[in-house]
Amino acid sequence: METLTPDTLQAPSNQNETSSLRGQLLIAMPGLLDPSFVHAVVYICQHSSEGAMGITINRPLGLVLSQVFEQLDLDYSPPNGTQTLLCGGPVEEQQGFVLHSTTHKKWQATVAISDDIFLTTSKDIISDLASNQGPEAVLIALGYAGWSSGQLEQELLENAWLTVPTDAELLSKLLFETPLDQRADLAATSIGINLSQLSSSAGHA
Numbered sequence: 001m002e003t004l005t006p007d008t009l010q011a012p013s014n015q016n017e018t019s020s021l022r023g024q025l026l027i028a029m030p031g032l033l034d035p036s037f038v039h040a041v042v043y044i045c046q047h048s049s050e051g052a053m054g055i056t057i058n059r060p061l062g063l064v065l066s067q068v069f070e071q072l073d074l075d076y077s078p079p080n081g082t083q084t085l086l087c088g089g090p091v092e093e094q095q096g097f098v099l100h101s102t103t104h105k106k107w108q109a110t111v112a113i114s115d116d117i118f119l120t121t122s123k124d125i126i127s128d129l130a131s132n133q134g135p136e137a138v139l140i141a142l143g144y145a146g147w148s149s150g151q152l153e154q155e156l157l158e159n160a161w162l163t164v165p166t167d168a169e170l171l172s173k174l175l176f177e178t179p180l181d182q183r184a185d186l187a188a189t190s191i192g193i194n195l196s197q198l199s200s201s202a203g204h205a
Contacts, residue, residue, distance in 0.1 A: 021047045021152070023114045025174070025187050028052065028176040030198055036090040041184050042145050042161075043099065043175065045113050052147040055097055055119075057139060057175060058183040059087040065129065065140060066098070073122070074130040081130070084180070085180040088141030096142055098125050099175055100135035102134040116168045117175070162198075164191055 026042040042054040066081025088097050098120045099113075108122035118135075128134040147155070155161055164187045168172070178186050188195045 009046050021052065023117070023166065026165055026197070027162040027164060027184055027187055028131065029160055029162055037145070038149060039184060041187055042089070045119055049149060052152045053087040054145045055099060055141050056145055057086065058180045060180055061087050061142060062084045068126060069130045072126060074127055074160040076130040080132060083101060085137070085141060086139065088143045089145030091144050091146045093143035095121065095144070096126065096140065097121055097144055099141070101137035101172070101176070103135045114168070137172065137174050155196040162188065162193065164188070166190070
């Protein structure tokens with residue numbers, strides 16, 4: 001089965017709620033050697049029997065938002081656009097994904113991941129960010145992480161990921177406030193784990 005894509009994202013439902021990792025975080029374990037995910041923290045946007053899709057929230061690309069504004073010929077006023085862009089994952093690396101806080105404005109392609117966090121993939125939100133009309137809190141990534149049916153479950157059995165349940169306060173802090181190089185440690189600490197003491201054979205929560 002093909003990898004779940006952002007186009008298949010749906011609003012949260014109560015079906016399979018206990019087994020779904022939607023809205024939770026994954027921290028790459030030391031034994032996960034895939035270079036796309038070394039030390040990665042991934043926010044899971046969708047997880048069902050069809051697969052899973054998430055955004056890596058702690059890997060900088062070395063680009064800033066103003067460069068996107070300029071590429072799209074959008075007017076903006078400095079220092080607007082200083083936000084660092086992230087590498088969301090190895091799939092569709094040219095596609096932009098904006099995780100953002102609650103807003104009353106509607107964009108062309110927005111889905112609610114939870115009551116407090118939304119994912120928008122349409123360019124109209126970038127235009128609004130350039131003119132300071134966008135959400136107050138945003139995380140902008142290029143690309144996403146995708147798993148086909150059963151793939152993530154198998155990786156969890158192989159201790160490739162540490163699962164981190166979150167609440168609204170912790171998630172907002174991790175997505176929008178915490179420095180990138182501190183996000184993995186903060187996420188792990190929230191469940192009582194010290195990443196520096198983990199080995200490649202450690203289990204998952």
